[in-house]
Amino acid sequence: MPTCTALIVAAGRGNRFGGPLPKQYAILNGQPVLRHTLLAYRAAPEIGAIRVVIAPGDEGFYAAASRDLRLSSPVLGGASRQQSVLKGLEALAEDEPELVAIHDAARPFVRPADITACLTAAAATGIDGAVLGVPLADTVKRTDREGAVAETVPRANLWRAQTPQVFRFAPLLAAHRAVASLAEAEATALTDDAAVAERAGLKVVMVAGSEDNRKITTTDDLRRATAVETRTAFGFDVHGFSPGDAVMLCGVAVPHTQALAGHSDADVALHALTDALLGTIGAGDIGQHFPPSDPQWRGVSSDRFLHRAVDLVAARGGRIVHLDLTLVCEAPRIGPHREAMVASIARIAAVSPDRVSVKATTTEGLGFTGRREGIAAQAVATVEIPRS
Numbered sequence: 211m212p213t214c215t216a217l218i219v220a221a222g223r224g225n226r227f228g229g230p231l232p233k234q235y236a237i238l239n240g241q242p243v244l245r246h247t248l249l250a251y252r253a254a255p256e257i258g259a260i261r262v263v264i265a266p267g268d269e270g271f272y273a274a275a276s277r278d279l280r281l282s283s284p285v286l287g288g289a290s291r292q293q294s295v296l297k298g299l300e301a302l303a304e305d306e307p308e309l310v311a312i313h314d315a316a317r318p319f320v321r322p323a324d325i326t327a328c329l330t331a332a333a334a335t336g337i338d339g340a341v342l343g344v345p346l347a348d349t350v351k352r353t354d355r356e357g358a359v360a361e362t363v364p365r366a367n368l369w370r371a372q373t374p375q376v377f378r379f380a381p382l383l384a385a386h387r388a389v390a391s392l393a394e395a396e397a398t399a400l401t402d403d404a405a406v407a408e409r410a411g412l413k414v415v416m417v418a419g420s421e422d423n424r425k426i427t428t429t430d431d432l433r434r435a436t437a438v439e440t441r442t443a444f445g446f447d448v449h450g451f452s453p454g455d456a457v458m459l460c461g462v463a464v465p466h467t468q469a470l471a472g473h474s475d476a477d478v479a480l481h482a483l484t485d486a487l488l489g490t491i492g493a494g495d496i497g498q499h500f501p502p503s504d505p506q507w508r509g510v511s512s513d514r515f516l517h518r519a520v521d522l523v524a525a526r527g528g529r530i531v532h533l534d535l536t537l538v539c540e541a542p543r544i545g546p547h548r549e550a551m552v553a554s555i556a557r558i559a560a561v562s563p564d565r566v567s568v569k570a571t572t573t574e575g576l577g578f579t580g581r582r583e584g585i586a587a588q589a590v591a592t593v594e595i596p597r598s
């Protein structure tokens with residue numbers, strides 16, 4: 211196998227990304243995106259050296275992302291991706307590898323086996339370059355300026371190009387040098403390195419890769435790429451009856467011959483749900499966040515408590531998957547109010563009602579609920595949170 215250097219292009223400013231860091235340095239599953247990419251290239255046995263092109267000013271981010279990998283110093287990029295690649299190629303010219311594998315830093319999921327496949331294809335006799343890509347599965351339409359369909363483009367033999375794009379080094383450097391003197395409009399029309407190579411008449415082939423090798427362009431892409439774990443936790447609460455004419459359950463006032471006694475509105479259901487949610491992120495219990503000794507919580511509506519737990523889960527990047535509640539009492543009857551209760555919980559927790567379940571049971575006259583001394587509630591919350 212000929213010598214091959216990987217040129218990782220990390221010089222973009224990522225205007226579409228909108229996060230606090232450029233996307234290639236954003237943290238994905240505990241590590242900068244660029245580091246995932248570097249580790250993939252380290253795992254491809256045919257890659258002899260790795261060189262990264264970064265934007266001036268990003269040296270600190272780069273140092274953190276490449277820590278302990280003992281790479282050569284980064285190359286400072288130019289105003290466009292094309293100029294950055296040319297600067298990277300010029301920096302490699304001294305060692306002149308036989309092949310160069312150009313890769314976008316923001317494609318961290320590239321499989322080492324696919325890097326190898328591109329190298330092998332590019333090294334074949336009579337071939338100058340190989341591009342990893344995916345055959346187009348969707349039907350392709352061309353529209354006019356008003357958005358009306360002008361043509362259905364036959365999709366046979368159409369591909370979406372990814373990186374790596376592997377080329378024989380010397381002809382690719384010559385092709386990029388030739389493009390550097392073009393007018394801007396002509397140069398920007400060449401949207402990848404293969405287009406630069408094709409313009410120079412080089413023979414480039416496609417290599418079938420994977421949809422997993424997607425590019426992280428927006429914060430939404432980053433969120434979707436984040437590995438999550440599912441957590442489940444339990445909540446339990448009891449309130450005793452006191453004189454009154456309604457009980458608050460799930461934020462719904464249910465007419466009854468008694469009320470529930472408690473410091474707040476004594477909504478035993480929302481209290482159990484709050485504790486279950488707090489449990490999923492190990493954030494203590496409701497009494498810790500809203501001490502009964504604190505007069506500011508006297509008579510307060512318990513949706514405040516559930517809101518707090520929902521906010522804490524959201525602050526961890528979590529998503530509520532399901533909330534399941536069982537009310538235990540002889541009376542009042544829950545059935546007539548179940549739908550309103552589901553809707554109320556869904557509203558407070560900002561989830562769709564199909565992610566909420568309200569059930570009721572009695573204890574067949576046994577125990578304190580059987581003696582109609584109060585109501586018990588059990589809740590189970592299931593959330594997805596980013597793996598730490």
Ligand code: MG
Nearest residue numbers: 447448478481
């Ligand atoms: Mg309580």
